[in-house]
Amino acid sequence: MxxxxxxxxxxxxxxxxxxxxxxxxxxxxxxxxxxxxxxxxxxxxxxxxxxxxxxxxxxxxxxxxxxxxxxxxxxxxxxxxxxxxxxxxxxxxxxxxxxxxGKVKTVTIKGNQAYDEANIRASLPGIREGLAPNAPEIVSEIAMANENPAKQVAVNFQAGQAPGAIDTTINVVEDRPEKFIATFDNGGSKSTGVHRFSLGYQNANLFNRDHMVTAQVGSSTDFPSKSLNISAGYRIPFYGHGLSLDLIAAYSDTNSGSTIIPGGSMNFTGKGTIFGARLNQPLAAIGEYRHKLIYGFDYKDFDNRASTCVPGAPAVSCSGTITTQPVSVSYVAQHNTPGLQVGGSAMFAMNIPGGPNGNPGDYATSTTGWRANWNVWRFNAFVGIPLAADWQFRANAAAQLSDYKLVSGEQFGAGGASSVRGYTERAIAGDQGYSGNLELYTPELAALASLPSGYGMRGVFFYDAGQIYNRGPGAQPQRHISSVGAGLRFNVQRDLSARLDFGVAQDRLVSQTAGVGRERGDTYGQFAVNYSF
Incomplete structure (x- = not known):
């Protein structure tokens, strides 16, 4: 909303x-x-x-x-x-x-059931009887309150009968604060299992203060013993200060993974453990322009175990792990109007050497060329334009820039259901890179298919592309992949969503990993189903 x-x-x-x-x-x-x-x-x-x-x-x-x-x-x-x-x-x-x-005389709250009046008022501290509402502050408070996935608020001010009196109405649209989320897709690898299943839990209103906890466990249905991903997230909103804090933890023993966290989704690569914290600071809105800063710190312990261990070699070769401790700052912005939705983010991350297996000596191997004092820029952007007759155009782009040779878990990857369709997840990866999607969505097809009310269905045609660049010896300097294809999007209200895409590879990809290589013209189907209950 x-x-x-x-x-x-x-x-x-x-x-x-x-x-x-x-x-x-x-x-x-x-x-x-x-x-x-x-x-x-x-x-x-x-x-x-x-x-x-x-x-x-x-x-x-x-x-x-x-x-x-x-x-x-x-x-x-x-x-x-x-x-x-x-x-x-x-x-x-x-x-x-x-x-x-003008000062608030009355406050009326409508539409709330799961969230009581005390909760709604606490999330909008600038709206109280006797206070003069400050427009930019109220807009920021609404934006922050609406980051909660289970409630959306809208505020309307009306002139009261007495001079200077303002009658305020807060309209609330709710979803279930507590739910389980099951997902099933074919985004895994042949070695650990193509088909993946995960079960997650979310509570968006702990202690009646909008604290949110998420937890997720996932594995492969093909080889359960070869794949395990566990993650958890916790969000604390500080409404009176206009801040929120995200705490993240994840463990993976597969080569790639994705987890749902309070702020959205977090992708990570490589076996290992991750702990992270994000402090979100919304900035004053400018009309329909919403923006914020995010300050982050991560501790990542990647398992890059080698097949052999040479005595006296650095930690990455023998113990099989390398540690990164990046601090980051991100700028995130979005501008929504009926005729245009556009947004993006820019992040700068810098590693702090130290910790177990994270000192300069642990990085300095002649075989990798890694350096402990690396830094990286990461960018994302999107645009959505409604067209005539209910058609829709969407475009997404992502990029990474770095002057350093990076550990695999910090590299930019392209390929997969949310990147370049028709190829497997992270089919190519490098120290620098970019990827993009151009999508054209059909008008709503649910009525044409005689589906009941509450069902939604759209077709999509797409073009995807990705390019990576590597620094130093031992890797291909650059690789490119692209695809064209079509797919289908389906949903039943907010409870069930599904996607199916068939991508046709436009570039030959040679890989020693089973199932990753492609010949031009190869077709690959990717699906994902999400069900909340």
């Missing part, structure tokens, strides 16, 4: 009493006395009004002063304010301006 902030008043009113003043009368204005202001610093108010003082002033100057003060309130985020001079003698030198600040 779209995040909203509506005002029931038409901006700010400027009311000027003219009964005692003629339009052509000139008089001296020594200064202004302002009554009723509690939101702007007095020094700022007087500085604004000082430009409308002096001899030979008139009613138009008083109007201009009130308008300038109105704009100051609006720029400070308070659009519901009335400013007017009461009837008074203009010969006294000081002009009285009265300010009626």
């Amino acid at each position: 779209k995040k909203g902030f509506a005002l029931g008043t038409a901006g700010v009113m400027v009311l000027i009493a003219t009964a005692a003043w003629g339009q052509g009368v000139k008089f001296n204005i020594a200064g202004y006395q302002v009554e009723g202001n509690t939101l702007l610093p007095e020094a700022e108010v007087q500085q604004i009004l000082s430009g409308y003082t002096g001899a030979g002033r008139g009613l138009e100057d008083v109007k201009a002063a009130a308008e300038a003060l109105r704009k100051a309130y609006e720029q400070a985020g308070y659009p519901v304010v009335s400013i007017f001079p009461p009837e008074q003698a203009a010969s006294g030198g000081n002009i009285l301006l009265k300010v009626v600040e």
Whole structure:
């Protein structure tokens, strides 16, 4: 549901009493006395009004002063304010301006069942009886509250009957806070099992404070003993401070994995263990432009076990593990309008050498060329455009830049159901790279297929491409893959979703790994089913 902030008043009113003043009368204005202001610093108010003082002033100057003060309130985020001079003698030198600040009189919450009134109010601390609502702060609070996957809120302000009174309505749309999530796909490898199954649990309202916990266990249905992925995430929103914290833990003994976390999904590669933390800081909205900063720290212990161990060799060769400890900062932005949805992110990550198997000596091997002080830039972008007759166009892009030869778990991968379809997951990987998808979605087909209400179905045509670049010896400098194809998207309300894609490889890919190689023209089908209950 779209995040909203509506005002029931038409901006700010400027009311000027003219009964005692003629339009052509000139008089001296020594200064202004302002009554009723509690939101702007007095020094700022007087500085604004000082430009409308002096001899030979008139009613138009008083109007201009009130308008300038109105704009100051609006720029400070308070659009519901009335400013007017009461009837008074203009010969006294000081002009009285009265300010009626709009403040919340009543708060009505509608549509909530699983989330009680205390919860809804806690997630919107800027909306309370007696407070003047600050528009940018309320917009940020709504955006943060709507990050909870089980509730969406929209706020509407209406002018009350008394002067300056604001009647507020908070509309809530809910999903189940507590649910299990089962997934089944064919995104695995031939060696550990192509078909994968996972079972997850999510509770989006622990302690009635919107704390969210997720946990997931996955394995292969082909070779259960060869594949195991376990992950957990915990999100804590700090509504009063406009921040949220994500804590992440994951373990994998397969070559690749993906897990659901409170902030979305996290992909990782290589056998090993990961612990992470993300501090999310939303920034002030600019119209429909929403953006935030994310500060991150990860501890990743990758298992890169070699087949042989040479005595005295560095840790990566003998113990089979290498540790990375990257700190990162990300900028994430999104702009949504009825005719265009666009967004993206940019992240810079820098490794902190140290920890077990993470010192410079552990990285310095003649066979890998890894360095402990690596850094990397990662980018993502998307655009969605609704077309005529309910067709839709979507495009996605991802890229990675680095001047270093990276451990496999930090490399950029291309190939798979969410990257280049028609190829296996991470069919190619390198220190740098990019991938992109162009998709054209058909109009809704559910009615055409005589499906019941609540069902959705669309077809999709796509073109995917990916390119990777490697640094140093021992690897191909660059590799490219691309595909064209078609697929189907299906859903039953929010409980069941499925996707099926058939990609036709456009580039030959030679690989020593079973099932990864492709000849031009090879077709490969990929599916995924998600069911929540």
